Amino acid sequence: MKKIRILFYSLITSIAIIGCDDDFLDLAPISQMTTGNFYQSSIQIDQALTGAYSDLNPLYDNMMIRAAIWRGDNSSQTQGYANNLELNISQYNENAGSQVSTDIWNTCYSIINRVNLVIQKSEGVEDYAQKAGHLAQARFLRALMYYELVRHFGDVPLVLNPVGLEESFTIGRTASAEVYAFVTSEFEAVSSPSSGLSSNQNDKGRPTIYSALGMAAKAYMQQGNYASAKPHLKSIIDSGKFSMQSDYAEIFKESNDNGPHVVFSIQYDKTIAGMGNAQPQQVPKMAAEIPLNGVTRKQMVSDDLWLSYEAGDLRRDLTIQNGWTSTEDGEFVPDDRFWIKYAKNNSPATFQEWGVDIPIVRYTDVKMLYAEILNSESYPSAEAFSILNEVRTRAGLANLTSAELSSLSSFFDAIINERRFEFAGESNRWWDLLRTGKDEAVLSAFASPAYPYSSVKRLFGIPEAEILKVNDPSILSQNPGY
């Protein structure tokens, strides 16, 4: 009797305990979406893609463009903000712990991860009209990031899927040639109208097929592969959808954002807090000429650049301000030169929120690269001269003819030099020096003996934090010289 009773109660107790629901422990975050429950619909894929675009803003107005400018001969080696971060880049003595390396690396991989998630997760979403377009944009962004990584750091980890926690400690560097091959093949893959990218001149900041062609060409040019770049540049020119602005000042006006002179640009919007362009703020704090003033002078123009402009070059004063008037005492501070390109004809919402976009590929760039290729094929090339002079005319300068540029190499030197002034304050100069192999000669002459240039600085250091995290040189090694 007693035993039966015990059994009976044990049974009841067990029933009570067993009656648990399996989902009791499955609690998803209430105030946040998760990688597990997002990416379920076309709208969410689109939003995840927007999330990938989002990091382009800090990358290009705050990290990347300036890294390239500091490195070249357009930036002062001695004047600047007290923080040595920036000067160290132009003095060729930054170490691998530099915030510049870290920020670029981290942000590029952040975007790559977001894109990889979009690509992977979209497989589980039923087909919808814009799906191909979304995927093509995602691939474009990923290729753009690898293009930036490979030209900054050389060999880099090439990850094409979301990376697991354990796995992340085991991923090594892929040879730069392989990364470049991936970059160009991806840009080319999305450069046909069937890829889903727009065939219009612009798609409001989303890449078009012309953006893809332009980026593919730039990636080939960076490797010195003129032959592969040429047809892509020609396709852009032949499309007839683009034109250079007739007035150099118009190029950097907010009102001309996404105009026919732009092949691809990073979008900034000053009307929304946190989404403005901070690049133009790098001006003297008290400068009366600058709307709302800047914050600091992190980056000053080199004397070499200022003095190298030809007399009458309209671009000089649209790019550089020489001296400034203090709002405090009205005094003029001479010979203090800073970039004014993005600030000159625009007005910000707050001192670090400007609306002007940052162009990545300008049509002028496309044409000048094309001229460079034509010249390399046969000298003299009338079309190459015509492009060079179109640029010079807009700058208020006299045409150059085969009389002045009497050889293939003198034309080559002239167009590379012209690019220095045309794109001053944008990021092209440093990359031009590298791809043409002029860096050693030009920068050795430019650099002061105190801060000599060394060719090991062609690559930035792999962020020290990454090296320390992986903590195994056989997996993640450092670039020489760091």
Added chain:
Amino acid sequence: MKKPINHILVVMFLVLLPNLTFAQQNISGIISDESGVPLPGVNVVIKGTNTGTTTDFDGKYSINASDTDILTFSFVGFIDQEIEVGNADSFNLSLQMGSDELDEVVLTGYGTTKRANLTNSVSKLNTESLVDRPIMTLGEAFSGQLAGVYAQQSSGLPGAEFNIKVRGTNSITSGSNPLYIIDGMPVESMRDINIGDVESIDVLKDASAGAIYGARAAGGVVIIKTKQAKTGETKIDLDVYTGMEAIAPGNALDMLSGPEYIEYREWGQTLRYINDNGGVYDGTTIGERSNKYHPRRWWYTNPDDIADTNWQEAITQQAIRRNYQVSIFKGVEGGNFMISSNYNATDGLVVNTKYERFSFRANGNYKINDIVSAGLSLSTTVSRENGRREAERKEGAYMRAIVADPTIPVDFNHRNHPLGLIDNPNPVLQMLNIKDFGKRKRSLVTSYISIQPIEGLDIKGQFGFDIEDFTYDWFKPMWVNKKARREARNEHRNDNKFLYQLTATYNLSLGSHNLDFLVGASAEEQDWEYTFLDSWDFGSDDIQTFNAATAFRNWDDYEMEASLQSYFGRAVYNYDDKYLVNFTIRRDGSSKFGENNKWGVFPAASVAWRLSNDIIDNPNINQLKIRASWGQAGNDRIGAYSSFGQLSGSNYSFGNSLSYGFAPSTASNPDLSWETTTTQGLGIDFGFFGNKIYGSLDYYKNVTSDVLLEVELPAVTGLTQASVLNSGEVENWGWELELNTNNIDKEDFFWSSSLNFTNNENKVTKLGYGIDQIIGTSRNQPTHRTMVGRPLHSYYMYKTDGIYSESDISNPSEDRPLIKNAVPGNPAIADTDGDGVIGIGDRTELGNNTPDYIIGFTNTFRYKNFDARILTTAILDFKAYWFFGRYADAGQQGRNQLSIWANGARRLPSTNGVPTGEAYTAGNGTFFKEEGGRLPDFTDRWLYDGDYIRLKNITIGYTFDKEIIDQIGMKNLRLYMSADNVLNSTKYPGGNPEANNSEVENTLTTGVDYAGYPLSRVVTFGLRATF
């Protein structure tokens, strides 16, 4: 979400079935004390069984037993008696008074055991030893009371929680706090629990004892039981005390007075003048020099405005502490009821700081028949705190007051003083004018119904909740400081926790074999809600609520949920009180863990051998027991959603048209699980000479594996925010002694001592993921290091090596490299890596903030009606970083300095009439005076031995004779005086070596003192009456 066992109650009623009785003979009798007064509530139990009863109001009992049974009579405060039944049918006994601590009952989680039969490591804190002490935060009760338990007081702020650590720190970046069980309800904190309601506190110290609480018990388990009426007891307790607080010894810092400060600053400017003057002292006075060399221009333009303010006095106040408690106890046949109410108001030492608590409690248990009993425990508390954040936070009002310019008057206001606007508010006005008010309500309720359908089986269903609601208001009116704006913040937090639990215990006795079984299941649900608003847009100082705000600057609102589901069991085998074996197991499933690792199993086993009941038969050895234990417990202290890859808003504007986007911000970690602490322990319990000497000795080793570690992931994951991973291993080991002696026990005089000694050490044995070391930073500079083979959270700083001599500076050598801008007399930094320069490689490990030894020593005396208790604590072998030295002891010119910087201690002038300053001895060595700005922020210059010995409490009381108070209708009347923090001996200059108010709450940088809220010495007078 469905509640898994919400049908417990249904089940409970299903088992309401008639009881079985067994035909046995009936034994009855009356139990009284030595003087013949009947004792109600005496436990009468058939030895080796659960069968028993208690005596009624008249001391009567009645029980069915067979003639071979042995009856055990026990009552708190009396020595147990055993009697074999035999043929008798009646026993009238008188129990002898006496404390037999070995027979005290210990709470072990879902059950109890007698201390003598304990197989693992549990310490008991009887609140009797805390009686009359003005304890306002329950954590304070732990100070110096239990071996293996460290109660760290990092702030003297009234109401501030103590940091309780049981057997050291197991985790590297996660919390190691114990789990608290209040009347059966697992909760996260003891906040606002009124000590006046607490009867006992048991601490399950090892993972073997804690395993019954599974995934949360690795930091130890603190089981708190609140007061209940004893059977037959009817009384009203009144406890009233009031006291005064003053700054505790060593907590006041001796700073420069107004005139001294002026002289000091002028000296500094003279040095500067001489320096600018090519090193030549031209004999000018300060007034003759350009006002560029006037330390504060207004001193010379408005000398009448110069004050001599002691800011430290100005920021502190005469603080009063008051406590009133009324408790009503009623014990009836089969039940007991208690209600109490308490009001505690404690002023802080800092002006306008205050902690106030109103609490109410009701406990009741009733056994309506032999089968069914039920009970509840209900408490509700409202506490209010004023001025907490303004006073306590880093660089808060108290800290700034100490270094404030003493020439500024206390009522300084920029509008009536030549100094004009300053950035930082006058600290006194800051405390008086800024609204800084927090209000918390907490209700903790548990209830149960228990059914004993058959002999030995007890099925118990329990339900409980702990809800906490906190609101906080902060308002800075216009012109408190230079910033011409009003600022306001409003926070609201709501935390709820619910428990559903079903347990069954079964006791089986077969002769000398005694078996106890426990099985149980529980489910817990938790939710949190948090909102805050922040605005700078208020039109007036008069209305400070957010209806008056015109815009918000910042806001947040989030909700979280967590759930825990558990099954647990225990089997205890006791052979004739000689051999004891204990097995427990718990299986916990937690929503916090990743989907691949939701469930964990935590086993434990322990054995004990009571030699004194077996092979030792010596009247002087009353108890000798050896025990060995092994067990595993977990730590689940991670965020509710740490295993999820969470997305946050991440937008982009295409052609100036905003698109909403989302992007991952944290890593998804489906493998995330608890960290596991495995204990191996050995212990001896002893009692000699009629238990005049008794105690226990323990040795343990804890290995914590799969440590919850914040790891920075490689950027290829796309995420740079640190993620919590299970990685690494930490070892803790140490030994503990609890020793109690009854030194003198005469009729008029009694003296007993109680000593507890704790040793704990730790080291990291593995970090994993290729991590060699983890650096903790303060102010973006490394201050702490955790590395494999070394103790956790070690200080990692530059080491000083005497001072630079004239020749060190004039003839620099690689053997003695210089710091930047060094001058003779500056502290020299040791070139520990020997590379000939002072660089980051010269940082070195310099000890840690975890004490290796903790001692508590209590002496209790009783002489006639007087009694006294003296508690001394010693916390030894740890370092403390007095960051505040950087502000007040570095010869800085902009802040007031310690008085040792005054004129008298300085050499003036030295060679060539140039006042270069003088070496003086302070802190860790001999230093030149004007070092400000040159020395790196973190050196051993302000790293001190934190060791202290403290006369923590003296309590003296007088208890009136019963005959006298009988006449005024009282059962008991007692007057007492209690003094806390009476004396303190330490080399630490900052007052409280346990202060820890580093920039962020960060376990990696433990032990950085920015001049924390001072400790107080409290002297209270009280009255305790029982009616």
